[in-house]
Amino acid sequence: MSEVAGSILVLIGAFFHFSAGLGMLRMPDAFTRMQAGTKASTLGNALILIGIAFYHPGWSLKLLILIYFVFMTNPVSSHALARAARAIRIPMAGPPPQALASAPAAARDGA
Amino acid sequence: MMQRLPSAIAVLLLALIFATIAIGHAEQTVLRPLAESYVRLVPHELGAPNVITGILLTYRAFDTLGEVAVLFMVAAGVGLVLKEPGKAGARSASDSEAAQPASEIVRTAAQILVPLIAIFAAYIIMNGHISAGGGFQGGAVIASAVLLMLLADPSHKLNSVFLSVTESLAGVLFVLVGIAGLIFAGGFLDNRVLPLGQFGAFFSAGAIPLLSVLLGVKVGCELSVILDRFRA
Amino acid sequence: MADTILLLAGVLIFLAIVFAVTRLILGRTIVDRVAAVDLLTVISISMIALYAHIADRFIYLDVALVYGVLSFLAVVATARYLERGL
Numbered sequence: 001m002s003e004v005a006g007s008i009l010v011l012i013g014a015f016f017h018f019s020a021g022l023g024m025l026r027m028p029d030a031f032t033r034m035q036a037g038t039k040a041s042t043l044g045n046a047l048i049l050i051g052i053a054f055y056h057p058g059w060s061l062k063l064l065i066l067i068y069f070v071f072m073t074n075p076v077s078s079h080a081l082a083r084a085a086r087a088i089r090i091p092m093a094g095p096p097p098q099a100l101a102s103a104p105a106a107a108r109d110g111a
Numbered sequence: 112m113m114q115r116l117p118s119a120i121a122v123l124l125l126a127l128i129f130a131t132i133a134i135g136h137a138e139q140t141v142l143r144p145l146a147e148s149y150v151r152l153v154p155h156e157l158g159a160p161n162v163i164t165g166i167l168l169t170y171r172a173f174d175t176l177g178e179v180a181v182l183f184m185v186a187a188g189v190g191l192v193l194k195e196p197g198k199a200g201a202r203s204a205s206d207s208e209a210a211q212p213a214s215e216i217v218r219t220a221a222q223i224l225v226p227l228i229a230i231f232a233a234y235i236i237m238n239g240h241i242s243a244g245g246g247f248q249g250g251a252v253i254a255s256a257v258l259l260m261l262l263a264d265p266s267h268k269l270n271s272v273f274l275s276v277t278e279s280l281a282g283v284l285f286v287l288v289g290i291a292g293l294i295f296a297g298g299f300l301d302n303r304v305l306p307l308g309q310f311g312a313f314f315s316a317g318a319i320p321l322l323s324v325l326l327g328v329k330v331g332c333e334l335s336v337i338l339d340r341f342r343a
Numbered sequence: 344m345a346d347t348i349l350l351l352a353g354v355l356i357f358l359a360i361v362f363a364v365t366r367l368i369l370g371r372t373i374v375d376r377v378a379a380v381d382l383l384t385v386i387s388i389s390m391i392a393l394y395a396h397i398a399d400r401f402i403y404l405d406v407a408l409v410y411g412v413l414s415f416l417a418v419v420a421t422a423r424y425l426e427r428g429l
Contacts, residue, residue, distance in 0.1 A: 014352035021359030
């Protein structure tokens with residue numbers, strides 16, 4: 001019984017990965033691609049690792065460490081990349097919002 | 112579209128090579144005679160469950176000493192060719208811009224992650240003789256923790272004197288343990304200078320954990336000094 | 344039953360990898376390509392974990408953890424280089 005539950009969790013996680021890849025392919029702009037790629041794949045990773053923990057309960061501690069690590073590092077690296085993309089003035093699809101229409105140097109000072 | 116063609120061909124070729132390797136992969140069920148004798152000898156004589164670490168640090172330990180010497184030569188060569196960071200020269204405007212710290216999110220994440228990566232590196236080093244791991248691998252992960260520290264705070268100065276002294280001391284201790292093996296046990300870098308202990312326990316397999324720790328410290332310090340040189 | 348579900352999950356992950364590689368080839372800017380490589384490494388962390396389940400070996404999870412560390416550092420270092428030239 002726990003095997004079927006674990007495999008269903010793995011299937012949902014794989015579906016999130018599939019949607020991350022699809023978003024990376026179909027989105028119109030570099031920033032939206034980064035957003036699609038990071039959010040969905042982090043959650044998909046967490047679900048797949050929890051699903052594997054259903055199969056092998058003895059592995060839970062190391063899988064939990066892996067989930068914690070992916071949750072900590074994936075958003076931070078995507079944030080650093082998006083900041084760099086803003087600083088080198090990658091073009092956005094559609095008109096930029098008014099507050100960010102000023103010089104990109106404003107993105108470098110402050111947090 | 113035509114400009115993307117070379118990269119598409121390159122990716123397809125790599126995928127073809129990887130698919131050929133992955134499909135034709137079959138685990139060997141019967142070992143060759145030399146491998147079988149090693150698999151039989153290492154747990155019996157050296158008391159180490161990890162056959163590879165047993166071979167690397169006892170049977171072929173002289174090669175490991177040579178690898179350590181090669182790494183030391185690489186670090187010395189890089190130190191000779193590259194300029195020392197923070198030395199005189201003109202601190203132009205681009206230099207002061209490059210010394211600005213990274214954004215607040217990256218700095219906070221680095222504060223949490225650097226101890227975590229360092230603990231993971233210690234785990235890899237200490238598990239050299241029980242499961243997969245070892246000195247060289249743990250040293251590389253320590254250097255990646257130092258890289259994260261340097262990326263988050265570019266104005267942070269590494270104490271390269273301390274790193275160089277630690278690295279040399281670790282190398283000297285490695286050779287001293289080897290010579291102790293020559294005097295007290297079978298040969299150079301024999302691991303029976305320390306008691307073999309119980310099979311699979313944490314403190315077992317003689318001098319292999321000690322050698323792993325020394326290797327990890329040496330490789331970590333070396334790679335950190337090389338990374339420090341590459342900073343602007 | 345559980346095995347067919349795992350096979351379906353494998354097919355979905357394989358399709359995700361194909362999409363990410365397509366974006367790696369087609370990408371218009373450098374940031375597109377770096378983001379595609381980041382997605383590839385995160386997907387491969389879960390692939391290594393699935394392979395650890397199939398081969399029933401616990402030590403493969405250490406490989407996944409090291410892979411996570413290295414991919415994170417690669418993206419942060421590339422981002423910093425793009426922003427201010429090393």
